[in-house]
Amino acid sequence: MSENLTVLSYNESLLRQSDVELLKGPYWLNDTIISFYFEYLETERFRNIPFLLFVSPEVTQCIKVSPQRELPVFLDPLLNSTLRDFIFFALNDNELIDSSGGSHWSLLVFSRPEKMMFHYDSSNGSNDMQAIELAHKLLRYFSLPIQDKFENVPCLQQNNGYDCGIHVLCNSERLASFAAHYEKIRGCPKITHEMVTQKRWEILHIIERLKHKHR
Structure with a gap:
């Protein structure tokens, strides 16, 4: 079936037609699209900024549900080559x-x-428990205290039930750009509704460009 056709093989990401279709309509983004865009941000958009690291949703999920003692299995390979200041x-x-x-x-x-651990939730409070639990695990991994090291940052709220993934990608790109210039997260301007509206089509254009580049 056409929905299973491979559209793009890009580093560790394999996009199928069914994945790309999620970008065209009012649909919730899956792990595959978010993983692809995180790879794009790290290997192309910010390829000259080595202190940024974008962790795939799959690895994040493993970290979240694994016991503390297993975190080095997932994080050490990502961090051993260079010091990553913003993850x-x-x-x-x-x-x-x-x-x-x-x-x-x-x-x-x-x-x-x-x-610090900074949390950006486009539906305030929806992921608080998940975020706090993961933040505490990560702070322990980095040998940092937990007290007062987690901050829920006020951010643009979604106005529908399906754009949370788009907000994650927009926030990631805006924050990474800010961190690359100012070497901090706090103080970064909020994303706008216009950025959210345009992002799906921007990603579709990127996929088309990469398809031609990798032929």
């Missing part, structure tokens, strides 16, 4: 380790210079 995690409310799914995305960002 982006796309957080899902799914509780299962071996399946994709869930109903809401939010963004958790670790800032080494500020020694």
Whole structure:
């Protein structure tokens, strides 16, 4: 069936037609699209900024549901080559380790210079428990105290039930650009509704460009 056709093979990401279709309508984004865009941000958009790291939703999910002692299995390979000052995690409310799914995305960002975990949720409060639990695990991994090191940052709220993933991608790109210039997260301007509205088509154009580039 055409929905299973491969549209783009890009580094570790394999986009099928069914994935790309999610960008064309009022649909919730899956792990595959978010993983692809995180790869794009790290390998192209910010390829000259080595202190940024974008962790795939799949790895984030494994970290979230695994015991503390297993975090080095997932994080050490990502961090051993260079010091990453800003690390982006796309957080899902799914509780299962071996399946994709869930109903809401939010963004958790670790800032080494500020020694903080920042949480951006386009549906305020929806992912609070998930974010706090993951933040505490990560702070322990980085040998940092937990007290007063987690901040829910006021951010643009979604006006529908399906754009949470788009908000994660917009927030990630805006924050990464801000961090690349100012070496901090706090103080970054909010994204706008216009950015959210345009992002689906921007990603579709990027996929088309990469398809021609990688032929």
